[in-house]
Amino acid sequence: MPHLTLSHFLVVSALLFGFGVLAVVTRRNAVAVLMGIELILNAANLNLVAFGRYVAGGISGQVFGLFVIVLAAAEAAVGLAIILAIYQMVRNIDTSQATTLKE
């Protein structure tokens, strides 16, 4: 195996991003879709840290990653709160069943 290079990390993060997008498009359970979004955010974070290490030379990428973790927490809190609110109403969180709005 050659030396560890930036591209190794980029491939891992791109695959992770792909899994996240796949989860978003294929899962019908709203919580699972939110998990897909978490995978996307984690992939971006890995990019930030790896780029920070190899390219930028500073730690600004890591600080960016820190903020992303906090924002992910906020987003997950609001998203899950909405899912709970819907669940209290309809006892069902299948995104394809949320069709009252369609005409």
Next chain:
Amino acid sequence: MTITQFNIASASWFRPELALTAGILLLFLLDVLVRKQSRYRVAVLTVAALACVGVAAALLAFQPVESRAMFNGMIASDPFATFWKWLFLGAAALTVLIAARSDEFPSPRIGVFYALLLSVVLGMFLMATSLDLLMLYLAIEMVSLPSYAIAGYKPGDRRAAEASLKYVIYGGVASGIMLFGLSYIYGLVGSTNLTALGVRLESLAAPASAGGQLGLRVALMVAVIFVLCGIGYKIAAVPWHMWCPDVYEGAPTPFVAFLSVGPKAAGFALAVRVFYSFLASGGGPEGFARGLADVPWPAVVGVLSAVTMTLGNLSALHQNNLKRLLAYSSISHAGYALMGLAAASQLGVQSVMIYMLVYLVMNLGAFLAVIAIAQATGSETIADCNGLSRRHPLLAVTFAVFLFSLTGLPPLAGFVGKWYLFVAVLSHYAGDGGAWYVTLAVIAALNTAISLYYYVRIIRAMFIEAPAGELVVRPRVSYQIMLGTFSAALLLFGVWWNPLIEWTQASLTFLTRG
């Protein structure tokens, strides 16, 4: 040359935002302190929210108008940002006034609504001023998170809950993809600061490195498309518009009125600042056409614009719910405004600013009319407009004014807005790709004709159809005043548009990169 200010010294260019922050905290406190069942609750909270917006506006008026980067290059203060801040504050104040007399916010919940609304406004301020990839992402989230919650605001309403679920899922995906794109941009240039970014991208795009760096340019292309994804979601442009009709139908109407003008305008402000003033290699919007991975970005934006307006208008044709109809109409208006960005010139940017300003008034007016109709009839379909001209002539006439202005007919301000967009696009007639610009203008003209059809459907219902039953339509006094003022403004600026031109012209000064 960019003046960069450090943390403490920046505070004096930051007073409006500080006022908004204080207002948010104050409203959270007041919401708990003012008694729930008190008769004056709504009045106290509304006055507090308006006062906060007013103080922010006053501080904005006295803020020195020089371009500078603040907080170690995190956000900018320049005439361009100030223009958008005025627009956002105006939208916020009008939304507070509309919401105060709306039935959709029961008095126990209105305090939190005002606080969240102000935090969205603060987020939009940051969107229009951010100079750093991190700030850009943070600002978008700051606009999105409270919006998700307000969209699901009606307790026990299934439609509202579903709307907010769709909103949070589409929004989360769009911002996640955007973040992934931002991480690539960070990697390509090794800095999060837009000022450094533009300079570095220029060297990446330089012909000298054309051969070996091809892969980097492809990565840059992917990154820019991903970032466009996040911005397209905010302005509800076509591949990212799916959330729009559902959220507009399910969310409380006063907030929808705000959502259709505020975040959309903020998205345009962000797009202009990022793509025209920093990523455009070689200064100004014109550089956008040449730079960035050799992709003809104005053409990409032009295609987006054509698809957005066409799809929005065609989908609006068969809508019977007024809010859904206005949702599709707002998508098509995003398409029209994108024409200004596709023009990639100073004139194009100016035309977008004029259009968003006019669109603010006419779209808020149209939603206000829908609220007034829904208050009388209890639902919001086109059939509810039947015979409105005989029940309440003022409401019918002003609604017609808003709809004609949205179509872009003279002598209304909507015409001026659209006229400048066409001028911006057609000024490329003789230049590179002139035929494509003409095609874009023709598509926009055809779309205007299509949109006339569905707007006139409403007008026909109001003026020709017979009223069904003996329903009394009596809009609240404050609504009548606002309807009258909005239509008067549209008429006034439809014939005397010099102030709009002068103001936007003066606001075209960006903070440019070093």
Next chain:
Amino acid sequence: MNYILPGPSLLDKLAFIVLASAVLGFGLLTVTRKSAVTALMALIGACCALAGLYATLSAHFLAVLQVLVYAGAIMVLFIFAVMIVNRDDEQPIALRGLFLRAAGVLGAGYFFYRLAWIVVRERRADVLATSITLPIPEYGNVASIGRLLFSDFLFPFEAISLLLLVAVVAGVLVARPPRPTPSGDRERVA
């Protein structure tokens, strides 16, 4: 102390192989498992393995936070949500609609094709092929992160604190069920 020394050592490569395959394996499980609980457990595994990857990149503080905040706090939120609304997918891999299916496959295919192209073609390009060098001793530790956080990134730091407050209020506002009070008005929320 950097226990996982970033450098062209065998140990480093071994750590990368183990951690990267853990991240990707758990990530794939997250997508494909029918049961939401299993998927969530896989996601937690992926988060922890990612923390390991951060450590190989000398982002020690971020690695700790990844475990504490991501695998800890955020995932606990998810666990609560899954436990309350425990519903498994009938068809874990079922793209909705032909158009979405085609668009998803084509988009993902194109993305990976481009990516593979970049990696293969640009293997020798200086940026992508840079071998890692030993960082300065304080790279990625708490002190250096803190210094940056309270100087260059002070403004976003303050902004995000306000955003968190707003998000908490927004979450409470949405999640609390409405209860009618004696006067008939809805109970105040938040």
